[in-house]
Amino acid sequence: MRLDVVPDNVLERLVMLMGIVPTPMVQVSWGMAGASTIIAGSRLGVFEALADGELSALDLAARLDTHPLATETLLNALCGFGCVDRRDGRYRNSALAAKWLAPGSKDSLHDAVLLLGLLQDGFADLDQVVRTGKILDWHHGDHGPELWGPYLRGLGKLAKLPAGELARRVKLGPGARRLLDVGGGHGQWSAAFCARYPELCAEVLDLPPAVPVGEAIVAQAGMADRVRYRAGDLRTAGWGEGWDCVLIFNVIHNLSPEECQAAAQRARTALKPGGRLVILEAEHRHVRDRINQAGAFAEIMCFMTSGTRAYPEATMRGWVEAAGFSGIKTWRPRFGPYMVVIEATA
Ligand SMILES: C[S@@+](CC[C@H](N)C(=O)[O-])C[C@H]1O[C@@H](n2cnc3c(N)ncnc32)[C@H](O)[C@@H]1O
Structure with missing residues (x-):
């Protein structure tokens, strides 16, 4: 598109x-x-x-x-x-x-347009960002509810479009009970999986300013008893253990390659044997050096907000392989022309 x-x-x-x-x-x-x-x-x-x-x-x-x-x-x-x-x-x-x-x-998608408004304010200074490399740093900069509110509410609305497809196509075992949603923000992915699997409860691990915003969104969706929050930095906080499923959705592009490798390893340790790792991510995709407009948006948006980038599918898959996962498969959801899903078994 x-x-x-x-x-x-x-x-x-x-x-x-x-x-x-x-x-x-x-x-x-x-x-x-x-x-x-x-x-x-x-x-x-x-x-x-x-x-x-x-x-x-x-x-x-x-x-x-x-x-x-x-x-x-x-x-x-x-x-x-x-x-x-x-x-x-x-x-x-x-x-x-x-x-x-x-x-x-x-x-x-009113909330998502307000989120794009925040991005647009940043795009106005893109030449300065490129000149200096000084990014907006949405996650670790000094931002309050004026950013976190529209940011997570907007992403939550966007997640609703493909959430059903994701929860349907990712197959968890019938007894799946515990899901860890790393960087889960608004909690709408967790909520979709909980709706699909009646026995499932989810924990969202996210940065402290994201937690009250996410909790309010989840409460409004009537899922507060199934989707709980824990504040922490995914790079340093414990991920716990014995999870049936770990989701890392749209978070990889906020991390450096070393942090991505470490995150894959943490997921491997946190999952119980046979548990599923599911990564959803914007992909750096090119065909004979041509990048499409969706890829262009992902590329520049990731850098501006986090100082990182969209990674190629093969690179992300490599981190999962190196962490010792098996049965790795990749597919692309119908919603989201530049998104890729990588599933793997611990
Ligand atoms: C682009 S949003 C994705 C939110 C949600 N997973 C989704 O797919 O819509 C990135 C999320 O990762 C969280 N995040 C970024 N860096 C993090 C870190 N170091 N530790 C914990 N959460 C982090 C952000 O707060 C935000 O909620």
């Missing part, structure tokens, strides 16, 4: 074929404006307000306490980017916005 500059008519197709369209300008202008307007609309509560029915720009501005003309221009821009429909001077959520952006919708 990719974003592209797509001609709207025959003339545009022709000039594109002639190679005289400055496509990087189109990508920068419309990509930047599209992302910014959707994030601003979400932050301001536009999609929430329009979920109650259509409004004029003036009425919306009064409701959101925003500048009337600026509100109208934002709405018109959102029309252009497919999130709002305009009829007779009144505005309503488009079908896409009603499904994905309105906070109250069952499929809402």
